[in-house]
Amino acid sequence: MGFETAVRRLGRTRWFARVGRAASGLDRRLQQRTRGRWSVLGRPTLPQLILTTTGRVSGEPRAATLLYVRDGERFVVLGSNWGQEHHPAWSGNLLAEPQATVTLAGTTTPVVATIASDEDRARLMPALLEVWPGYAAYAERSGRELRMFVLSPAG
Template identity: 40%
Template sequence: MDRQEEIADSPNEWVAQHIRHYLETNGQARPGMNDLLLTTRGRKSGKLRRTALVHVRDGDRYILAASNAGADQHPAWYLNLTANPNVTVQIGPESFPAAARTATPDEKPRLWELIVAAVPSYQGYQEATSREIPVVIIDRTY
């Protein structure tokens, strides 16, 4: 992703405020949360899109839940990375290129347990929707 290219932050005002705070504090996460910024390329617009998400670690990998707070549709960031898995991640002050993919059915149960153990509200999100919430695995590409 071209660093000079403009990045559009989430249209959700709460998320946009969180992104601004994260950037202004050089990547300071919310207390008790493992936050990161994920930049994807819009599958329709081709523009860079940034959102703030909670992650868990699995070795060197970063694990995300595409929960959309229990909504019945996948979040836009997830749809974007399924169309183009090349993403940029910022954790703290560090940004790096990465590749994102959906966990396989064999991988998902263990990873879902890690997510729910870290953030129990994700179980409620799954119960609130009929769709299966995807788990995303992010690997650094350098």
């Protein structure tokens, strides 16, 4: 079994989610400093981007490293919050202010976020589950529908 396959399998477990939550800030900083070339797990093998939103309370920039899939020119992300009962803060920020930026391999792109339509959700969920099968366990464990956002380049 390869490293990527092992990580995807472990990603479904509660203990891995706890470790992932704890390491996410360090991972984001490392990826920002290396322009996406390094992650806490080594060279990123999974598709990752840095989403920067505007804090709905603070008004300050808030960055989160997320897995994503492409849908043409659009990016698609899922608010799993590692299977916790509440939605991630970045998803609430996007609901309050849909203007954000995506940084991928050191290139920053302004985007506008929308909640995926039912049709897009049905079409795109299999691709997200292929990238990270743990999303299914996170949805079940959290007892909520995970918010799916489509991030379209602004302009």
